Each structure stands twice: as C-alpha cells, then as structure tokens.
Amino acid sequence: MPSPTDQRPAALETLRRVFGYDAFRGFQQEVIAHLTAGGDALVLMPTGGGKSLCYQIPALLRDGVAVVVSPLIALMQDQVDALTAVGVRAGFLNSTLDLDARRAVERAFVAGDLDLLYLAPEALGTRGVQQLLDQGNISLFAIDEAHCVSQWGHDFRPDYLTLSVLHERWPGVPRIALTATATSATRAEISTRLQLTSARHFVASFDRPNIQYRIVPKREPKRQLLALLRDEHPGDAGIIYCLSRATVEKTAEFLVDNGIAALPYHAGLDAATRARHQQRFLREDGLVMVATIAFGMGIDKPDVRFVAHLDLPKSVEGYYQETGRAGRDGLPSTAWLAYGLTDVVQQRRLIDTSEGDLAHRRNLAAHLEAMLALCETVRCRRVQLLDYFGETATACGNCDTCLQPPESWDGTIAAQKLLSTVYRLDRERHQRFGTGHCVDILLGRATDKVQQHRHDSLTVFGIGTELSEAEWRGVVRQLLAEGLLAVEGDYGTLALTDTSAEVLGRRRTVMLRREPARTARPAKPRGA
Ligand code: ADP
Numbered sequence: 001m002p003s004p005t006d007q008r009p010a011a012l013e014t015l016r017r018v019f020g021y022d023a024f025r026g027f028q029q030e031v032i033a034h035l036t037a038g039g040d041a042l043v044l045m046p047t048g049g050g051k052s053l054c055y056q057i058p059a060l061l062r063d064g065v066a067v068v069v070s071p072l073i074a075l076m077q078d079q080v081d082a083l084t085a086v087g088v089r090a091g092f093l094n095s096t097l098d099l100d101a102r103r104a105v106e107r108a109f110v111a112g113d114l115d116l117l118y119l120a121p122e123a124l125g126t127r128g129v130q131q132l133l134d135q136g137n138i139s140l141f142a143i144d145e146a147h148c149v150s151q152w153g154h155d156f157r158p159d160y161l162t163l164s165v166l167h168e169r170w171p172g173v174p175r176i177a178l179t180a181t182a183t184s185a186t187r188a189e190i191s192t193r194l195q196l197t198s199a200r201h202f203v204a205s206f207d208r209p210n211i212q213y214r215i216v217p218k219r220e221p222k223r224q225l226l227a228l229l230r231d232e233h234p235g236d237a238g239i240i241y242c243l244s245r246a247t248v249e250k251t252a253e254f255l256v257d258n259g260i261a262a263l264p265y266h267a268g269l270d271a272a273t274r275a276r277h278q279q280r281f282l283r284e285d286g287l288v289m290v291a292t293i294a295f296g297m298g299i300d301k302p303d304v305r306f307v308a309h310l311d312l313p314k315s316v317e318g319y320y321q322e323t324g325r326a327g328r329d330g331l332p333s334t335a336w337l338a339y340g341l342t343d344v345v346q347q348r349r350l351i352d353t354s355e356g357d358l359a360h361r362r363n364l365a366a367h368l369e370a371m372l373a374l375c376e377t378v379r380c381r382r383v384q385l386l387d388y389f390g391e392t393a394t395a396c397g398n399c400d401t402c403l404q405p406p407e408s409w410d411g412t413i414a415a416q417k418l419l420s421t422v423y424r425l426d427r428e429r430h431q432r433f434g435t436g437h438c439v440d441i442l443l444g445r446a447t448d449k450v451q452q453h454r455h456d457s458l459t460v461f462g463i464g465t466e467l468s469e470a471e472w473r474g475v476v477r478q479l480l481a482e483g484l485l486a487v488e489g490d491y492g493t494l495a496l497t498d499t500s501a502e503v504l505g506r507r508r509t510v511m512l513r514r515e516p517a518r519t520a521r522p523a524k525p526r527g528a
Helices: 004-019 028-036 052-061 073-085 099-111 127-135 158-169 184-193 221-232 245-257 271-283 316-323 341-352 358-376 381-388 412-426 435-443 448-452 469-482 500-504
Strands: 041-044 065-069 090-093 116-119 138-143 175-179 200-203 211-217 237-241 262-265 288-291 304-309 333-339 408-410 485-488 493-496 511-513
Touching: 004 028, 004 052, 028 041, 028 052, 028 200, 041 184, 052 065, 052 138, 052 175, 073 090, 073 116, 090 099, 099 127, 127 158, 138 158, 158 184, 211 381, 221 245, 221 304, 221 333, 245 262, 245 288, 262 271, 304 316, 316 358, 316 381, 341 358, 341 469, 341 485, 358 381, 358 469, 412 435, 412 469, 412 485, 412 493, 412 500, 435 448, 435 469, 469 485, 469 511
Parallel strands: 041 175, 041 200, 065 116, 065 138, 090 116, 138 175, 211 333, 237 288, 237 304, 262 288, 304 333
Antiparallel strands: 408 511, 485 493
C-alpha cells in the first residue's frame, strides 16, 4: 500500500486537471491521502466546506468503482451530470430509473466503466444490489449525510442502520463517512453504528464568521420579515423557512403581493413544480425561496444572502444546518429567526402528541430545550452555538447579543406571581386556561371569561400591573424555556412542573432576559 504522502502530487494534479481548482481547502488533502491509501475516515465539515472532493478524488486515484451512499435521490442526477461534465464516469441507481437505464448502469459497474456509483441507502439492504456489488471491484464506500444513522440525532433514517453491512460484507474496502452536522455524541454513534471505530476523524471548525446570527421576539412576523428583506436585503437571494405548508404558501403570497420575487417549496407541491422552483432559485438572481425544511439539503448556491426562520426549528442541529446555507461564498450574510411564545407551546404540543415511546419524546424535548436555550441566551450566539458542537470560541462581536447585549433582570417575583396564578387555575383542571387568560388576571382585566369564572376574586387578580402584556408573555416564554412551567393539552393550558416549587418556595432566583426595544435593530451584517 503506498504511503499517504506518495499520493499528494497525484491528488493535486487531479484537483487541477479534472476539477479546475488551484488548491485544496482545509484538510481535504489529508482526507484524500488517508482514504486513497486505504484508511477509513469520518469527516465533519460544515455545509459548503467541500466534502464531495474528499471521496471523488480518491475515487479517481484508486482502482475500481467508488460506491457513494446518499439519501438525496432528487439530487443524484445533478451530481452525476456535474461529474460527467468534467469527464468523470459516474452513474446512479435509484427508483427513478427505468429497467433499461438500470441495466446499463449495472453493466457499466461490473465492467469497471464507472468511477463513481451513487446509491440510495435502502438499496444496500437488498439482495439484488448486494449481489451486484459482489460482481464488481469497489474502490471505496462513501456514506454521505452520515448523521442520518444516529437514532438520537435530528434526522434519523432507519435505512442507514443497514449500512453496517458494508463493513461485514466487504471488510477490505475503505470507507469514508461525511456529515455537516454532529455533536460529539452523534459522532460517537456514527462510529459504532457504521463500525468505523478505527476511522481517523477529521473535524473542521464549524464557525461561520461571515454569518450574522439574530434571534428576535416574534411580534408581527410577516411585517418584521418584510422589513428585513426591504431594509437589509433588497434584491438578494434568500431562504425563508416555515413549519407548515400553509404558512409557506401564505408567506410566499404575501411577499409577492409586496413586490418581492418569492417562490413556495414544500412536499405538498407536485414533483415538477418543486423541481422548477428549485432550478429557478439556483439559476436566477435574487429569488427568495419560502420553504419547509424539505428544501435545502444538498443545495449548492453560493450567494444565499439570508436564511430567515419564521418558526422555531426543532433542534440546534437543524437550525445550524439550515442557516449554514447562507453565505457559502464567504460574504456577509444574515441568519434571522423570529421566535415567540406560540412557538414553544406549539413545539411542546407536537412532542406530547408525537408517536414513539417515552425515550423518543424525551429526546425530542432535549433537542427543543437546547434550541430554546440558544434563543434565550444572554451570551454571544456564536459562542453558544459552537459550544453545542463541542468547540470553544470567543464572543464574535457580530451577532445580536454582542451588538446589543441583552439586559437581564431579577424576575423571581414576577415568576412567583405567574406561577401562583397558574397554581390557582390548576385547581380547575377541567378548564382550559392558556397564557392570555393568565396574563389578563395578572393585569387585572375583568374580561368576560375572567368574570364568568370569578377569577376577579382571586388574590392574584391585578397583582402584575408593573409589567406590560408583552413583558408577561416574555416571562411565560422564558419560564417555559427553562422548564419552570409547562404547557398541556390542545389549548396550551399552563401547568406547574417539578421545579416550579423551587421558585414558589423562594429557593430559586430567576434571571430573565429583558425584551429588546421594539425599534432596536443591530447594524448591517459585517464580513469576517
Ligand atoms: P459540501 O458537500 O461540504 O456541502 P461541496 O462538496 O458541495 O460541499 O462543495 C461546495 C462547493 O465548493 C462546490 O461548489 C465545490 O465545487 C467547491 N469546492 C470544493 N473544494 C474546493 C476547492 N479546493 N477549491 C475551490 N472550490 C472548491
């Protein structure tokens, strides 16, 4: 086996001759040398870091055909076309091919007339594909989006579990697993499940200094969004993520009505429309894509200037992956998220009603809590984000909390007032009292509902006039984020938790983040 250093000139020559680039980025060259020499590798690189070349160049340098496992069936054709355009022999096998096309690819594989063969993970579990692979000469296995193997990750795909077959059936073939998102726990899980225990780890920094992170309280989300687009990103390409198809449609319409070139994208649109919108977004300048998270994986558009979230993402991993689609060209870009009380209520409800066992729901809740902690932090957003992925960083000076450090205030008394109100209402459990009703009581508003239930006679009635309604909502949101308060049922009824007693019993101080003033907006995004 050649030593890794022997391959370096050949790798650089291939990079220049085939791909037309001058130099390697980051640790591409080290990964390529290691894999080409027959070693296993686990590669963590942010989106746009250049993972593909890490296996494409070894595929050209080693004998045989490289087998690439990718869940992105919709993108296989594009990937193969891009390789074919530079003279690399590539093919794919997936459910979109007709029988003749399939047979042709299979023949090319067996004859060794391919450099790379792309497969969907589910294919590897089938006897037919396994027998086909036995007949050819495999140079390496590349497992893209490897975090999908993690049951506790945010994007689990059961088909990935069958990928342990690669090592069992073809033990001598080197393997490379690649992902743009993994905490250290997920990384460990990838190693065990894919039997990559002796693989060398290549972990790039996840820092994206050209992205300005901002998380704002959600007030009138569409108006806030419009202001962001008009004031800071006129004519820019960007992606706006929404949770539901309906919000996607409504938001896209709203933007178009306001003179912004926007397109919707979600799984409810037919395949042709989705493909057309995706192509337009990639090819035309300054289009805004309003989408569910169905959009974006594998999208390589360098000049996405902003990624906006109108709903709270379910996990920090998801959020980081989605915002990472901004600014791949290294120029200043914005990651903007509007987040409010209803997001917390909605996400908690989704978790409570989700299928799966208790362990699964706890896992979802833990992901949500990390996301909420990011929203409510008084630290630098970037420090908090990188910390989550196991990296240490210094305050960036560019995110909203660095530019306008949020004040914190002692909210213990406010928290006690709120929790006492919830406690009083809790005695009437069969009733449905959400946040609005609680706040009405605290503010001493004798609404119809308050009078009907005689809540104006409660001792807590009118004890909270020192705060505004918006401030009370902020208190509720932050207590929910900290787990000092819970929501239950379809109507978002507030309820006490095990830790609420610590606050009510004055054994715990509660520091809260002061809501930024309505008009405040940080300076324009800056470069690195
Ligand atoms: P990832 O899979 O990590 O998201 P890609 O492999 O799609 O990233 O690469 C992102 C972009 O960077 C692609 O357009 C790719 O051609 C380009 N690229 C990768 N490596 C280099 C390099 N060494 N020099 C210049 N461009 C590169």
